[in-house]
Amino acid sequence: MRVFGMTCDDCVRTVSEGLKEGGASEIFVSLKNGTASAVVDDSMIKPDDLSRLPVFSEKSHYRAQVRKVE
């Protein structure tokens, strides 16, 4: 995922927790690159729906695009 809006380690924690609450696991968020990777069970949540999680909503500081699904 490409993640926009992160400026500090607190942001990394917030984005990681947001992804976790959305059902993702094995989460890795890079502040330097503005990216995140995670594993999801697609019977629970479709990968493309990760960018619609509350942590990336209009009221949040962060936005995300799911760029690659493997």
Added chain:
Amino acid sequence: MKNEYDLVILGRGAAAFSAAIKASEITAGQATIAMIGFGPLGGTCVNVGCVPSKYLIEAAKVAHTQSSPRYPGIEPGLLSINFGELMESLRRTVKEERKERYENVIKSYENIDVYDGKAQFVDRDAIIVKNNSNPKKLKGYNFIIATGSSTKIPKIEGLNETGYITSNTVWDLNSLPRTLTILGGGFIGLEIGQSLERLGTKVTIIKEHNTVAPGIEEEIGKTLMEILTSEGIDFRNGKKILRVYSRNGKKVVEMQSNLGKEEVEADEILVSSGRMPNVADLDLEKAGVKYSENGISVDETMKTSNPLIYAAGDVVDQKYRLETLAASEGSIAASNIYESNEKRINLQLVPWAVFTEPQFASVGLTESQYNATGRKSTTRVVPLELVPKARILKEYHGSFKIVVDSETEKIVGVHALSPYAAEFIIEGVYAIKYGLTFRDLIENSHIFPTVAEGIKLTSQSFTRDLSRMSCCME
């Protein structure tokens, strides 16, 4: 400069700027953005569209007021016009506006790289930027195509050889043509035509149709044409142009009508036959983007047939070509790329105006357009002379028309030919957007005396005889 960007924007006019800034705001300035184009920054509006045309219109209005004062006791003054100086000041204003609103603005965004050159797709996710130096390949994840539109030049025998000006080049004039022939009855030709006529040019407008400005309510268009005719513009309606040629240093247009052939001779020809989208040479096929000669096909979210590529502004296949619409679409495209709540464009809520004097402004559907949807409309037309402020202004020519759904009484179209129409048409936008009826407009006080009160009076005319109403009553 990078080789790969989060967002690549083709174009650098109103839609492109709006998209780039919105994308920067949404992503806290972290989206890497390339903006590619050629010519001065800012596109049509600031350089050769709204800004110079409105400058000329306002200057011509001052000249007209001086030569034709409206009030008894005020005599016409001796009009002295230095056209070269006026045009120099016009160009200076354009330059200042461009610097203020575009050049300085873009410098304040560190995440946006501006490229000079023509962009061409080489793949679904890559373009080549061509300019005088080496071509540069750029990759992007998302693209927004906002390459705008160009003046449409009709294929007329002898036109290229004889020479002409367009709405792009008229601003380079330094001497006022004594006579001018305008090809086409669109709103750009009307605005420039009235302005130059007021400054001293003898203007002839040649057009195929019997109405002016396509899409305008027919009776309002007819009134506008009568007003312009009364100022001296010579309309040649229902004419097919056969050829253009030079004769004794003049430019001659030969045309055909039911009555036979006729000619108009002038110092200059202004081509005002509409605009066409800039889709040629983009190699859109390589990007998987569907388009036609009318522009790029998009859905209501501004997405093209390639889900990662959006389009905005004049390059889109749509009925309006407006700066405000372009900026709105650029912003919507950027929002939809980065945000999950999809924003949609609603063309029925887009107001548009012709800045002739009086102005024409419109939002929503005309009577015939609404009836064509299969629903029944009820309409009212109120002449401008029934509006007290218009009588104070001694502006008697114009009208207001409101179209409502016959069953629900909800307003579906508001059209005005009057002074300041462009300033108050926003009332019509809100009325349509929020599903208001003409009764809702009546229940709210309008400032007296204003021309905008015409909207309320027209609403009242659905249920009342205006001649039996006292001032300001609801």
